Amino acid sequence: MADLPKQARVVIIGGGVIGCSVAYHLTKQGWRDVVLLERKQLTSGTTWHAAGLIAQLRATQNMTRLAKYSQELYGGLETETGVATGFKRCGSITVALTEERREEIYRQAAMARAFGVEVEEISPAEVKQRYEHLNIDGVTGGVYLPRDGQGDPANIALALAKGARQRGAVIKERVKATGVQRDGRRITGVHWQDATGEQGTIACDHVVNCAGMWGREVGQMLSTNVPLQACEHFYIVTEAIPGLTQQPVLRVPDECAYYKEDAGKMLLGAFEPVSKPWGPIPEDFEFDQLPEDFDHFEPILEKAVERLPMLADAGIHTFFNGPESFTPDDAYHLGLCPEMDNVWVAAGFNSIGIQSAGGAGMALAEWMDTGEKPFDLGDVDISRMQPFQGNKAYLKARASETLGLLYADHFPFRQKATARGIRRTPFHRHLLEQGAVMGELAGWERANWFATEGQTPEYSYSWKRQNFFDNVAAEHRAVREAVGLYDMSSFGKIRVEGRDAERFLNYVGGGNFSVPVGKIVYTQFLNDRGGIESDVTVTRLSEQAYLVVTPAATRLADQTWMERHRGDFDVVITDVTAGEGVLAVMGPNSRNLLQAVSPADFSNTTNPFGTAQEIEIGMGRARVHRVTYVGELGWEVYVSADQAAHVFETLHEAGQDHGLKLCGMHMMDTCRIEKGFRHFGHDITCEDHVLEAGLGFAVKKDKPDFIGRAAVLAKQEAGLDSRLLQFRLTDPEPLLYHNEPILRDGEIVGYLSSGAYGHTLGGAIGLGYVPCRGETAAEVLASTYEIDVMGTRVRAEASLKPMYDPKSERVKV
Template sequence: MEIPSKARVVIVGGGIVGASVAYHLTKLGWKDVVLLDRKQFCSGTTWHAAGLIAQLRATQNMTRLAKYSQELYGELEAETGMATGFRRVGSITVALTEERHEEILRQASMARAFGVDVEPISTTEVKARYEHLNCDDVVGGVYLPKDGQGDPSNITLAMMRGAKTRGAVVCEHIKVTGMAKTGRRLTSVSWESAEGTGEIECEHVVNCGGMWGHEVGRMAGTNVPLHACEHFYIVSDKIPGLSQLPVLRVPDECAYYKEDAGSIMLGAFEPNAKPWGMKGIPEDFEFDQLPDDFDHFEPILEWAVNRMPMLAEAGIQTFFNGPESFTPDDAYHLGLCPEMDNVWVAAGFNSVGIQSAGGAGMALAEWMETGQKPFDLGDVDISRMQPFQGNKHYLFERSKETLGLLYADHFPYRQKATARGVRRTPLHEHLKARGAVFGELAGWERANWFAGAGQEREYRYSWKRQNWFENSAREHKAVRENVGIYDMSSFGKLRVEGPDAEAFLNYVGGGNYAVPVGKIVYTQLLNARAGIEADVTVTRLSETAYLVVTPAATRYADETWLRRHVGDYRVVITDVTAGEAVMAVMGPASRALLQAVSPNDFSNAVNPFGTAQEIEIGMGLARVHRVTYVGELGWEIYASADMAGHVFETLMQAGEGMGAKLCGMHMMDSCRIEKAFRHFGHDITSEDHVLEAGLGFAVAKDKPDYIGRAAVERKREQGLQRRMVQFRLKDPEPLLYHAEPILRDGEVVGHLSSGNYGHTLGGAVGMGYVHCPGEKPAELLSSSFEIEVAGARVQAEASLKPLYDPTSERVRA
């Protein structure tokens, strides 16, 4: 086939993901779509995938995409005439421990909230549906009737046929060798084949390179962090009388089982994986297998023979070892790359590429068509990755763990064990010396809680109260009743300055930034639908300079959003996160502590809520921001990195006599949820309208123009379709995390977007949206609410105002 010299989009990679992107772009009417693969289609990872197609994922939108995939695969054969081997055989997941049983019951509750058919089943019912299983130590299971399995290569070729029918050019044995760019845009793609070389001018490039995605990303000037790992499975000889069976997962033994043409496929996600391709993937790699390593697989097989006794009698037809790509956080990469304005990615699918490809291709195509995410894709948006995560040594170390995490217990607050210690705040060693137990976020080591004297400094995970629960309760109490100190240095700090700084921020943000120097504005950056792209504070430092403070996890994404909208505004945006440490001093006694270490005035007359001032502290200098994320009187102290240690020691010395307590991030989250403060990425996302999120107070009503203004005005005229509601469980024992179903008068009406324990309120607290078009608040709150926790319904108090300090008297004291 002749390769065109011009195209609207070039897709690099001819596996199932590249095929899906091409299929969906052409379905939207895109012409001049070109898909290139270095070797034969499906010859990288797709051809040896197990083909398991599940619906349920960890969040609503990831579940939405997985559901779409299985629906699409069920319809492809009728559309394209190609058999896909797709069958809805159902799936069973079994638990061998009480902790795992609670996990899968919570997943079943979540599935109901997301509209997925699911049925918790007893051990007896597991045996009835899968008679070959040894159920002696099975505690229980869940059954999803619409899960399925399919032939990955045939699904890929069917989508390619659909794309070609609509005009796409799809070529094998064409290797992309280079990309030319001007500024932040690629202009062309160079290629070579056995017949010659060429170049394609293009408007867009999509990196669907799979385990080559990291290198393709580098070629395009983008960072795509992923690493290949060895993935093992065996296929048994034919077993007489074996009929169609549901897909079976036994995560406590790291195993999955699939009946395939009278044989059993046994696959594994072992805890300690084997990274592969550290020196690059061989040039001639095509439909290749990696060397056998039976010793590595043997523990899985021993468990499997006990779990499925008929495997002891069956011979092994195939022992397979093939590579798959894994990302640092076990979520795939999708979207517009932060470094470029026309380079997209869909890669790094962590062994769930078959079940994810259909939905991922649909979402990316819609994003490319409209220039906006079709819904919140924060879980997989490539902009969540930090630049350092492309480091090859880091990826090698982290990939040892991420493969196994697919089937590990998905405990709340579980921390990654590998590739730790990369980013440390200036206070790290001070906190470590005082008992800090660290978690990791975006590479930052953050003190999550503080161990007591003689207490082990590590997590003991559970779905119940974990070993740090009472520690965090004491920290919570200190902030509510006295004073707590915690490290916020990891939060992002972006300096926006220049003659147009005020005008620029007034265009990109919903608030009003024409404020006096020293004023702090809590605000959101909105998209055209008035969805929330970022939740930040903006402090005016001078006539021409502002400081934008962002969550640690979204600093890079927020910076990218700002940069993409600079246009002709005369501004410079600089990441200054590492330049200042931030110590939060919060609680009723926080003013007294600051007055003990500084000669400055912290009264309401001089430093009211929402203002900043430069201060002397100890023998150094700092800047204090009077804001709070815990709902108490308090200040954030910004000290240059060189003075941070001195400022910390000064605070601790003065605080000893006052009972000041060091606190961690778990305390901050439990306090913020009592005050109903929103958490970006959970309670507020790019698809949550700022007014329905209850944040209308942060949107200026007198600005002539800003991104999202038209959508804000429409919502004000039309009224709210849903509201953010805060809930407190009346039973103090159950715990909430997120995604638990909300029941209103016995009917599921939504799910919790976040949850934690409210130590002051005396029970677990959650937040979530309730669909209530046109209803008055009193009508909504007159209903009876329950939250479903692991299958059990628990009565809940509902409120539209914060259950803790609803009038913010404490904050403004």
């Protein structure tokens, strides 16, 4: 007998370490009617065979915050529950075998300092001192994190489960969730069946998908898209090695290997460059392993024996091949699913489930309890996934790459090589013919830069100036001095229409949308804390219709935000992204070029900055929006997909007389950062207050009612705690990307939220927040600033105003 309740506040599906953590943290939040269903036995999917590496440092501050929380939690679980977690802080060492990898790990070390993680860059000799068994031939450097550790994965999960039970959670093994009851955008009940065949239904307010490898299929059952693919993951465990004592966790990413000492044995694991997707998963899968594939693992082992000579004499006790789930972008899935209003997910942890479980469970529980993210979770928010990414053929192709990317060089601008070409703009073929080098974002193929004649049109990656540096500089100059043309079709386009469209947008957005037809409003969607949920431009197309333009990667999230706040407003919200191609015509010669192909009036009188108009162009029709993200005079040309090719050909041909150059997304980034324009997801997020981001001008505080208004007025009254500054390195050689520490008068006070090279300003440019409580703007700027680039402090100029065209005179000529 399953003996399950008829009703629960939440049903959690899946009893691995993630599901147990979610149950544990929900009960810590005070939730009592918590039910967890596990189809077989707790930990029987992936958790039981995880390596148990527990590191602190992740790629962003908030992911690091979650990993650090996991460590702190596991350190105290044994005392709380009586279940030994095996957690110990043995430290970790990552070694580099190339100069490029050395720069990568030293940049990571600088980032760690900004995030408050204890870290030390060490020489090859110092690596040898801390790891005597290592052959340091070819080692160029290392990084040591003394507080990293390891633990017993299954016992950590069982400790979390016991802690949840102690606070009233019901955790049932051998009970499978078989279906659901649905009412619109809500799941109202979960059907179950136990091992004896008994069936029942639990009415519930929330459902959490923690099904691990089964997450995609459980997601489908819950009417949600959870793109996951299981892959084979290999490791060996040696026989006991005489005299082997506790060692730091060792990572040698250039050889795709990691090493962990455990009870006098050595575990060698691999993230091979080309992985093996696996599936379908057998129905009876439980504590199972996959067939050995020694040929696949052998190249890793051969290098490992040279790197750790003790392995040559050590017998192999276990050759293990077990499945783990991977996502298309190597970031796990967390949060409220966009398709439903009470279905949550925590799945797809890409081999970092143990180190992530504590923090992920904590963050999701807080989000579920308060209805708001506790801090920015954009890196892992499930709403970043596009609907097509649940396609099985796509997932299998992409997963062959993503596992290997965990230990690949994490070069700036590195592009995925697999599962490409799925979403193409109407200009795709034309751009390729002109030398476009494509990148991919949210599945969209986008021209990032253009190769010159005779140049190989592909990336050659580096941490230094990459092979496209001069190409982007030339594109940048064209936009600043003549005219550039680039494709913006991938940006999200959401149509909001209906008799309440104006009133609805005035509620959901910070700007004033009571404007004439043709007016463009730049603003943000705010949360109740005044944080920025979306950065948009909104064009009034008619009395009852608006076009909301969003970043390509957040179209689904932004549309979902509007849907969830629609309430009783009489509006229809529709994604129309694919219906129009968009070409940006930017630069001092942009007006002359448009006048050459259209009889329309592009003067300030007829078409001032921030307005749109319908025009004839070539032999077709289009709509032009006079806005800019590069800080120059320019227009975005919106044209229906059927006429897009004609309009491109018309502009490209006429542009030859006006100095036209085709440009890519990298150029757009270098220009926008010179102008101090914010990048959503980096410079502005849901935890960045709109006033501290310097965007108060885009919020109309005199409106009577909009989301976030109270928080804006409160911040205005209390004063700013931080300010977003623009920095320029005085040395023109170093490059900035993001997360480099900011030093104010010699002390670390923050880190760069974004970085790029300013080809006009003559140095690398960054944006970043600096604490300023009780200080005037002048006092903030009076300090001396430096940026830590790979351990070297570089002097930087700081400004609150854009360093390029601070009065925006160029965009309004």
